[in-house]
Amino acid sequence: MKSDETLVLGLETSCDETAVALLDGAGGARTSRVSSQEEAHRRFGGVVPEIAARAHLENLPLLLDVALADAGASLADVTAVAATAGPGLVGALLVGLSEGKGLALGLSVPFVPVNHIEGHALSPFLDGAGGPAFPVPETFAALVVSGGHTHVFRFEAERIERLARTRDDAAGEAFDKVAKMAGLGYPGGPAVDRLARRGRAARPFPVPHFKDGSPDFSFSGLKTAARERLLELGRVPAPGFPGGPSLREEDAPQGLCDLMADVEEAIVAQLLHRLSRIHEAELFEVLTVSGGVAANTLVRERIPAWGRSRGVDVRLAPRGLTGDNAMMIAFAGLRRLLTGRLGEGLGAVARSRWPLETLR
Numbered sequence: 301m302k303s304d305e306t307l308v309l310g311l312e313t314s315c316d317e318t319a320v321a322l323l324d325g326a327g328g329a330r331t332s333r334v335s336s337q338e339e340a341h342r343r344f345g346g347v348v349p350e351i352a353a354r355a356h357l358e359n360l361p362l363l364l365d366v367a368l369a370d371a372g373a374s375l376a377d378v379t380a381v382a383a384t385a386g387p388g389l390v391g392a393l394l395v396g397l398s399e400g401k402g403l404a405l406g407l408s409v410p411f412v413p414v415n416h417i418e419g420h421a422l423s424p425f426l427d428g429a430g431g432p433a434f435p436v437p438e439t440f441a442a443l444v445v446s447g448g449h450t451h452v453f454r455f456e457a458e459r460i461e462r463l464a465r466t467r468d469d470a471a472g473e474a475f476d477k478v479a480k481m482a483g484l485g486y487p488g489g490p491a492v493d494r495l496a497r498r499g500r501a502a503r504p505f506p507v508p509h510f511k512d513g514s515p516d517f518s519f520s521g522l523k524t525a526a527r528e529r530l531l532e533l534g535r536v537p538a539p540g541f542p543g544g545p546s547l548r549e550e551d552a553p554q555g556l557c558d559l560m561a562d563v564e565e566a567i568v569a570q571l572l573h574r575l576s577r578i579h580e581a582e583l584f585e586v587l588t589v590s591g592g593v594a595a596n597t598l599v600r601e602r603i604p605a606w607g608r609s610r611g612v613d614v615r616l617a618p619r620g621l622t623g624d625n626a627m628m629i630a631f632a633g634l635r636r637l638l639t640g641r642l643g644e645g646l647g648a649v650a651r652s653r654w655p656l657e658t659l660r
């Protein structure tokens with residue numbers, strides 16, 4: 301198979317985005333489509349698994365047709381199929397995984413089950429504008445920060461090692477929970493980002509430490525501390541359900557904008573503190589930063605600055621690829637195809653948990 305003839309179809313349905321992408325053999329996007337279900341889940345203040353699965357069933361075939369039309373391709377041009385097999389919501393995963401297996405079987409092309417976190421971790425090597433992907437070094441560190449994950453991994457040719465994980469909430473969850481208490485709706489990370497731009501961080505929250513000296517993350521204390529500060533501001537923290545916004549962003553008082561700036565600072569300060577600790581022990585040269593929280597303004601400013609001060613080449617996921625997408629799934633699949641690591645292939649099952657460090 302000549303690499304310029306390769307066309308990998310990527311499918312992503314692990315949570316609340318239905319996504320389809322077509323990637324060429326150089327890792328360039330022929331198309332990448334994402335259909336968000338945010339509207340369907342918003343009034344529940346979080347993702348409802350049954351609604352997610354049903355929406356994927358409805359959206360996936362339509363999105364596939366649109367993606368093929370975008371690329372001026374037909375199914376017969378697809379040379380391999382990659383679909384997310386986990387971690388995620390099992391009912392949601394099953395939709396993309398079954399579709400992917402069925403297509404691969406029908407087309408007699410290889411099927412690659414992809415780990416969603418591996419997809420995120422590799423996404424910073426993609427060119428967000430459709431150009432070929434950047435070369436992936438044999439060894440690099442990856443910070444994956446999303447609504448469900450806050451992890452640091454070390455990627456090597458033959459293995460993936462976990463260097464840190466969150467012991468409670470994920471960083472994105474911390475953004476979302478604080479936003480929800482402040483009445484900013486769900487998912488609240490982008491709203492906190494916008495309010496923080498209007499605020500001034502002046503009262504830092506402490507960076508938590510573990511007694512055992514572990515570089516693991518912890519964000520649950522921040523939620524409680526932020527709650528206290530909301531009460532100080534005379535705001536009654538909104539209950540978690542229903543999650544519709546009760547405060548218009550333009551009406552947010554200065555004190556609340558300042559608090560959101562403090563919250564954002566606290567999250568980024570902890571990320572940097574842990575990265576420094578890990579870098580002192582591990583000395584990596586390249587760090588990828590990916591996942592929904594990699595869209596955050598302060599994250600995109602401070603982590604590259606940290607890298608420059610330490611001689612670490614920080615690669616941020618392109619803006620359009622921080623959230624869930626199928627390009628990263630197709631790309632992880634392409635890399636596995638090129639190295640003959642297809643995992644369980646058609647035998648793969650949907651996994652709610654699938655630790656990345658168990659992959660080869």
Ligand code: KG4
Nearest residue numbers: 446447448472489493592593595596623624
């Ligand atoms: O990767 P993603 O789309 O889905 C998961 O796999 O979780 O990440 C979504 C998370 C949410 O928690 C959302 O609030 C957060 O990413 N997020 C942000 C920003 N944009 C998205 N957090 C802070 N600042 C942002 N600009």
Ligand code: ZN
Nearest residue numbers: 420446623624
């Ligand atoms: Zn994700």
